[in-house]
Amino acid sequence: MDFKQFIRTIPDHPKPGILFRDVTTLMANAEALKHAIDAMAAPFRAQKIDQVAGIDARGFILGGALSVELGAGFTALRKPGKLPWQTYREEYELEYGTDELHMHTDAIKPGDKVLLVDDLIATGGTAGAGLNLLQRAEADVIAAVFLVDLPDLGGANRLRQQGVDVHSLMEFEGH
Ligand code: AMP
Numbered sequence: 001m002d003f004k005q006f007i008r009t010i011p012d013h014p015k016p017g018i019l020f021r022d023v024t025t026l027m028a029n030a031e032a033l034k035h036a037i038d039a040m041a042a043p044f045r046a047q048k049i050d051q052v053a054g055i056d057a058r059g060f061i062l063g064g065a066l067s068v069e070l071g072a073g074f075t076a077l078r079k080p081g082k083l084p085w086q087t088y089r090e091e092y093e094l095e096y097g098t099d100e101l102h103m104h105t106d107a108i109k110p111g112d113k114v115l116l117v118d119d120l121i122a123t124g125g126t127a128g129a130g131l132n133l134l135q136r137a138e139a140d141v142i143a144a145v146f147l148v149d150l151p152d153l154g155g156a157n158r159l160r161q162q163g164v165d166v167h168s169l170m171e172f173e174g175h
Contacts, residue, residue, distance in 0.1 A: 001032065001035045001036075001039075003026065003032065003035075003036060003039075003147070003169050003170050004170045004172075006025055006026035006029055006032040007022065007023060007026055007148065007170070008021075008022040008024075008025040009021060009022070009172075010022055018175065019172070019174060021120060021148050021150075023058060023119045023120065023147055023148065027058075027061060033065075036062075036169060037062070037065045037069055038069070039169055040062065040066055040117075040145050040147075040167070040169065041066055041069040043143070043167060044070055044115060044142065044143070045070070047113065047142070048113060049070045049071075049072040049114070049142065050072055050108075050109075050112040050113045050114065051067070051072055051074070051075045051107070051113075051114045051115075051139070052064075052067035052072050052073070052074050052075070052114070052115045052117055053074075053077055053103070053107075053108070053114050053115065053116050053117065053130060053134060053139075054066075054075070054076060054077065054117045054118070055077045055117065055118040055126060055127065056076065056077060056078045056079045056101070058118065058119035058120075059077070059117050059118040059119060060076060062117050062118075062119060062147065063115075063117040066115065066117060066145070070115075072115070075103065075104075075107040075108060075114070076103075076104075076107075077101045077102070077103050077129075077133060078101065078103070079099070079100070079101070079102070080100045080102060082102070083102050083103070085104045085105070085106070086104065086105045086106075087102035087103055087104055087105060088102065088103050088105055088133050088136045088137065089101075089102050090102075090129040090130075090132045090133050091129070092125040092126060092128060092129035093125050099126075100129075101130055102133075103133040103134075103137070105137070107137070108134060108137035108138075108139045109137075110137070110138035110139075111138065111139075111140055112137075112139050112140060113139075113140050113142050114134055114140065114141050114142060115141075115142055115143055115144070115145055116130050116131060116134060116141060116143070116144040116145070116164075117145050117146070118130070118144075118146055119146065119148065120146055120147060120148040120149075120150065121144070121146045121148070121149050121150065121153075121156050121159070121168070122150045122153040122155055123153045123154065123155045123158075124154065124155025124156065124158040124159055127144055127146075127155060127159060128155075128158065128159065128162075130144075131144070131159065131162065131164060141164055143164065143165040143166065143167055144159050144164050144165070144166050144167070145166075145167045145168070146166075146167070146168040146169075147168065148168060148169070148170055148171070148172065149166075149168035149170070149171045149172075150171070150172055150174070151171050151173075152175060153175050
């Protein structure tokens with residue numbers, strides 16, 4: 001399936017110069033969503049995945065579906081102030097300022113085989129924070145999985161340099 005045709009591109013959102021790759025149009029299409037989840041799960045069907053860790057918020061939709069597909073649990077990597085129990089916290093750089101991701105300290109057991117999931121990787125700051133959270137819990141991070149990679153921004157290669165296998169269903173040039 002040509003997944004790119006289901007992504008809506010919005011120029012200058014949220015600010016001038018950004019080409020926003022809107023995945024909601026893929027998610028809203030039943031057949032495209034089913035094929036996308038199937039393709040994201042395919043490389044991991046032969047192994048036991050314990051947890052799928054999805055990044056707030058579009059990573060929850062994809063990660064929830066993937067966890068059911070792979071017979072794994074789901075772990076939420078959330079923005080600050082959302083998780084009710086004790087959390088690990090990782091700060092990451094945005095273009096202006098910083099943001100944080102949190103994960104419950106008891107969500108992942110040491111050695112758990114985990115997939116990290118989000119809709120899109122650009123600079124890799126967000127996914128890098130997710131990876132740090134999983135590593136603090138001593139997870140065995142099997143791969144990071146995305147619908148969309150923007151390779152020119154270097155995030156996927158940065159994750160690979162940290163020893164993580166990175167998969168995506170499509171790439172767009174530029175940013
Ligand atoms: P980054 O931390 O730079 O890898 O950015 C990844 C996060 O920002 C993901 O959660 C994306 O949803 C969002 N994002 C960054 N750039 C774009 C873009 N061009 N189009 C859509 N979403 C984006």
